[in-house]
Amino acid sequence: MPAPLLHFWGGCLVTPGNRRLMLRLRNRSQFQAVMASAPVAKTEHFALHRAPLSRANARSQDGRALFPVVDQAWVGVVQPKRCAKRAVTRNTLRRQIYAVAADLGENLPADAWVVRLKAPFSRQQFISSTSVALKQAAREELGQLFSRGLERLQQKDQAGREADTGGAAHVA
Numbered sequence: 001m002p003a004p005l006l007h008f009w010g011g012c013l014v015t016p017g018n019r020r021l022m023l024r025l026r027n028r029s030q031f032q033a034v035m036a037s038a039p040v041a042k043t044e045h046f047a048l049h050r051a052p053l054s055r056a057n058a059r060s061q062d063g064r065a066l067f068p069v070v071d072q073a074w075v076g077v078v079q080p081k082r083c084a085k086r087a088v089t090r091n092t093l094r095r096q097i098y099a100v101a102a103d104l105g106e107n108l109p110a111d112a113w114v115v116r117l118k119a120p121f122s123r124q125q126f127i128s129s130t131s132v133a134l135k136q137a138a139r140e141e142l143g144q145l146f147s148r149g150l151e152r153l154q155q156k157d158q159a160g161r162e163a164d165t166g167g168a169a170h171v172a
Contacts, residue, residue: 021072021073021102021105021106022072022073022074022075022098022101022102022108023069023072023073023074023075024074024075024076024098025074025075025076025112025114029066030066030067030074030076030112031076031078031114033051033058033066033112034049034050034051034074034076034112034113034114035049035078035114035116036051037049037050037051039116040148040149040152040153041145041146041148041149041152042118042145042148043141043142043144043145043148044119044141045083045117045118045119045120045121045138045141046115046116046117046118046141046142046145047115047116047118047145048113048114048115048116048145048146048148048149049113049114049115049116050111050112050113050114050149050153051111051112052111052112053067053070053074053110053111053112054070067112070110071110072110073101073108073109073110073111073112073113074111074112074113075097075098075101075108075113075114075115076112076113076114076115077093077094077097077098077114077115077116077117078114078115078116078117079093079094079116079117080117082120083117083118083119083120084117084120084121085120086129088129088130089121089129089134092129092130092134092135092138093117093138096135096138096139096142097115097138097142099139100139100142100143100146101113101115101146104146107150108146108150109150109153113149115142115145121134121137121138
């Protein structure tokens with residue numbers, strides 16, 4: 001049976017049944033709220049920032065919540081021009097970032113996430129900005145980035161649960 005088709009509509013990824021999987025960060029205050037925290041994971045070219053929606057959901061200057069939907073993941077991309085000078089490269093990387101986040105689907109917790117490009121890809125190694133090799137390399141690295149970030153999140157949750165129980169070992 002083929003996988004359901006996914007498409008973007010109104011800034012969010014939806015399934016054919018109109019179930020939202022992911023929302024996109026849209027304004028500066030949303031990005032600032034997420035990037036105020038240290039990166040949860042890094043790879044050679046990317047850094048992943050995360051903010052729980054409960055903590056990041058402050059009010060904007062006009063009094064509205066920064067993240068009005070709290071049961072969905074919010075994903076944003078930051079790509080400085082110094083790391084990807086050509087727009088076609090930035091667009092290709094942005095599409096790969098959103099595609100990897102969409103592939104995670106339900107496995108991506110309902111938090112605010114920002115993927116930041118921190119180093120350029122070698123133009124000698126990846127001559128074409130839309131080459132299959134660049135797309136594959138970016139997807140592999142992004143997969144590692146998200147798996148490291150989710151792994152760290154699970155470790156934090158487990159440490160928090162152990163602290164709540166007083167660190168006592170469970171005896172059966």
